Amino acid sequence: MLGELNKREIIDLLESQTIGRLGCHAGGETYIVPVSYVYSENAVYAHSGEGKKVTMMRESPKVCFQVDAIASSSSWKSVILWGTFEELSGEERQQAMQGIIRRIMPISDRPLGGPSHGIDPAKYDRLVVYKIHITEGTGRFESHGEPDETAVP
Known part of the structure; x- marks a missing residue:
């Protein structure tokens, strides 16, 4: 069965990945x-070193963002979002970075103290921390079981 995800299912997928x-x-x-990200309150938060994507987003801040969970070719969920890039600074930057670290580090397979996910402690102040304000989104799924079996790990 193919279908559309409702708003709650879209948020659940974004929060689970x-x-x-x-x-x-x-x-x-x-x-x-x-990119590694954290979803919170209708926004996607992420970080990056200076480079191609940051240069492009600064030039043209309209972006899209896609997340999926795939168990098999016939059991999956996918969300695509559209929004606007905003570079963060000050307290908002610090809070976003702490949220990213709290979400990503517990599932990292890197030893403590080493750079991970582009976070080199020596270059922390040079990271670009940003937010994608979500303006639109849609989600789809495929499942070949009962409707409550659409959950994908």
């Missing part, structure tokens, strides 16, 4: 890259 794909477009070029 930590890796999404960020799509941006600037200067006639489209770029899609996986």
Whole structure:
């Protein structure tokens, strides 16, 4: 069965995952890259070093973001969001970074003290911390069981 996710199911999927794909477009070029993220209050929070995606988002802040959970080719959930990039600073930047660290580090397979997910403690102050304000979203699923069996790990 194919179907649409409702708003609660979309939020549940966003909250259950930590890796999404960020799509941006600037200067006639489209770029899609996986990023670690945290979802909270209708926004996606992430960080990056300076580079192509940050340059593109600064030039053209309209982006899309995709998250999925796939158990098999016939059992999956997928969400795509559209929104606007905003670079964070001050207290909001600090709070977002702490949220990212609290969400990502417990599931990291890296030893403590080493750089992980682009977070090199020596370069922490140079990280770009950003938020995607979600303006629109949609979700789909496929399942071949009972409706309550659409849960994907």
